[in-house]
Amino acid sequence: MIGTAHASPAPTRTTAAHRDPNVLRWLTAYTASLLGDSVYFLALGFAAAKVAPAAEVGLVMAVGAVPRALLMLGGGVVADRFGPRLVVISSDAVRCVLILTAAAVLALTTPGLWLLVAVALAFGVVDALFMPAVGALPPRLVARDQLVRLQGMRALAVRAGDIAGPPLGGLAMGLGGASTAFAVAGGMFALSVPLLLTIRIGELKRDRDPASAGAPEPEDGRPADGEPVDGTAWDELRDGLRYIRRHRLVGPLVLSGAISEFGLVGPLNIGMVLLTRQRGWGSGGYGWIIAAFGAGAAASALLMAVRGRFRRAGVVQIVTLFGGSATIGLIGVAPVLGVAVALALLAGLICGVCGGLAVAMIQSASDPAYLGRVTSVMSLTGFGIAPLVYPLFGAAVASFGPTPVFLTAGAVSMLGGAVGLASPAVRSAK
Secondary structure (H helix, E strand, C coil): CCCCCCCCCCCCCCCCHHHHHHHHHHHHHHHHHHHHHHHHHHHHHHHHHHCCCHHHHHHHHHHCHHHHHHHHHHHHHHHHHHHHHHHHHHHHHHHHHHHHHHHHHHHHCCHHHHHHHHHHHHHHHHHHHHHHHHHCCCHCCHHHHHHHHHHHHHHHHHHHHHHHHHHHHHHHHHHHHHHHHHHHHHHHHHHHHHHCCCCCCCCCCCCCHHHHHHHCCCCCCCCCCCCCCCHHHHHHHHHHHHHHCCCCHHHHHHEEEEEEHHHHHHHHHHHCCCCCCCCCCHHHHHHHHHHHHHHHHHHHHHHHHHHHHCCCHHHHHHHHHHHHHHHHHHHHCCHHHHHHHHHHHHHHHHHHHHHHHHHHHHHHHHCCHHHHHHHHHHHHHHHHHHHHHHHHHHHHHHHHHHHHHHHHHHHHHHHHHHHHHCCCCHCCCC
């Protein structure tokens, strides 16, 4: 059966996530992997800048996103077929060998741009396997009532990687150039592998909240309880997409997240640059806004990690989605930098709670055999939507200015909240 292979003995289900050594080992391995990612991208950019003009540097940095986007859904099938633990361990091991080999080549010779392009492409392929698998692991590490806490802990690890990764990479670059930075990145992946090998995961049963389960109705001869389809990879992918579409809770939440991502990815990633330039706040102003949003997101992660559970999680998720969307839209209206920074801080706090709850609800309601494919679709909406939105958002700001475009983007994101509001399963999720 899909998703049941390679499962280790189930972990104790009564231990709080922040006190579970098994969870803490996974979190340490995950943080090391995040640091490896951050140092790798920095090293790749500096290595490309030494051998290529600026336009080609951008190409090298972007080329890894192509296989990641194209293969992401297939990565979900692989995670469900072989088990997320095996895929995560294998992915980090391959990344370790890949990056350490690149470090050795860079130390011994001065290769052309072809090596960096090849490394970026290979890294993107492995990422397409790693991301769905690592997203499918949390429900196998803790009981359902600990998922919110674990999502908060995971978000804190992401923020730690964002903060510590660039300085670590910069220090490595200063000590020995790109080859040393690649070696440090490879070392981070090497650190994660033995930790991952010690992790025990549970062969999950359907211990979900019956009110949130939303099992599909029978169709095309499939059993009423949503029994997975065994067949080719393409059959399994179609089965996973059909499962998401027909699930009363997972389907609306995934659709809601995709719509909200479409509205918010522009303001959060390039909108702040365009806004600070138009307002005359400069790079310093941009730094303050982004730092405030990050601080708010870190505070929300800490809140989830400490609180562990929210009553009426579905209602809270809908309300925070509306609130976060409105707050990000209002950043474009801010007349002075201080107001924009305050709104960004509030937006980070609200959006962090919204996103963490959405992921926890999806993971707790999904059939274990579909977790990899569900996670792959969620990841694809983030990585696949962004390239489409950036040029559209930039052109709109150039034509109409940042204020109406930010407000429109916030309104689009609110449509995602409307999807959740229209779903009885989301409103009643606990």
